[in-house]
Amino acid sequence: MVIIILIAITLILTAAVLVWNTMDKNSNSAIGSEDTAKPISSQQVKDNTVIVKEIVTNLNASSTTVIRVSLAFQLENEKTKKDFENLLESYVKGTIIQTLNDLKVDQIKGKQGSDDLAASLMNQLNPLFQNGKIKRIDVTDKVIN
Template structure:
């Protein structure tokens, strides 16, 4: 009976050591791959070489592909504050603008209100707060688009009370 316990203990220790070694091997390989791409300058050069140069849109193209939503008024997460804002959404192309126009009343305004319901006034104050809000909107709304993407979101008017 005593020999049986020692055998089970020895097998358990061997299994534990094997699992630790396997985990260390996997971690080592993962760290090795991430270390090779750790140089930001090389990563930036590689990414830049893959980008196809495009001609920036003209002012007329920007105006033609922009959707403006005025006066969205909603409470923030604190329920003591509210925000009223107007947004301009610059689209990639005319198809994206048409699709976005169909989504404005339901999906887009609802998404804006939901995002604002989860933030407090400090999160959207100042330029960093506006960057946070526009990037959050961009990340939530672009997956809804099929005929193009939102290129840029501009906060054209914002009152925080």
């Protein structure tokens, strides 16, 4: 009976270690994928960047606070840039406006607010692209009235 219990505990611990390692590799690849990639030139960054200028909308639908924001989307490759440009007027701008409409002034202020907006947009937009992904989103202009 003791041997059976020891074998069961060993199997459970082995499974737990395997699951832990798998989860750890997945999270490291998501976080560190940019760090391990080869450096790219400034010309490549420029060629794969799309700037969305001056989107104006109100924050939190019940508020009278208005935000004007411009964003720079750095894309992984030319195919992703083309896909992005095809979806820009319809889906991308609509997603940006919907995301801003859900935010309150406190949620968008400062660096943390800009980072949260970029992360939220990246999570919503990346599933659209089959040939790559959005590598980075920078808030290039933000005015809250």
